């Protein structure tokens with residue numbers, strides 16, 4: 342087995358600014374993320390060496406190792422995206438994001454409504470992805486913690502809908518948790534992710550990116566005035 346270079350643990354200083362979630366919940370959740378990264382290191386750097394020495398392509402140990410490594414890396418990556426987007430509370434949304442959402446959902450309220458309904462339909466993850474084939478933003482789910490279910494698409498938002506993400510603070514009140522997360526979303530960081538996805542599409546020569554978005558502008562472009570007219574402004 343080739344040993345991938347497992348990314349280092351990431352710090353998220355922005356989490357101190359999260360409102361609506363207790364510090365105990367956030368710290369426990371972050372510890373869970375640390376566990377995924379440390380397990381990935383352990384699997385790759387220690388168990389991986391032992392498996393390599395057996396040199397058997399049909400060894401069950403290798404199969405199990407790869408399965409566990411896939412799970413831990415994907416779970417770590419999902420949580421990194423989720424944590425990186427929290428703690429803003431800013432209502433302004435960059436124009437690039439507003440235009441993309443309006444094109445695909447008709448309005449930002451429609452997008453938030455679809456994101457909410459999609460999130461509440463799963464006990465795993467909800468992702469907003471930019472599909473490289475169509476150029477559309479789509480809200481999709483993953484039932485499992487360590488999984489991103491769609492290739493050739495870039496996630497720009499990830500929200501953890503597993504029990505461990507909210508139960509300590511909200512019990513079964515999943516809608517309240519979700520509203521808190523949406524109020525905390527850092528739309529500037531979301532558009533940075535969108536920009537990265539567009540750059541990848543442009544670099545790959547995907548015409549749909551140019552047709553839909555035109556020349557890509559600075560992600561810090563003048564924000565569209567974003568008065569949250571939806572129920573999310575006050576909580577659904």
Ligand SMILES: [Fe+2]
Nearest residue numbers: 501503505506
């Ligand atoms: Fe989680």
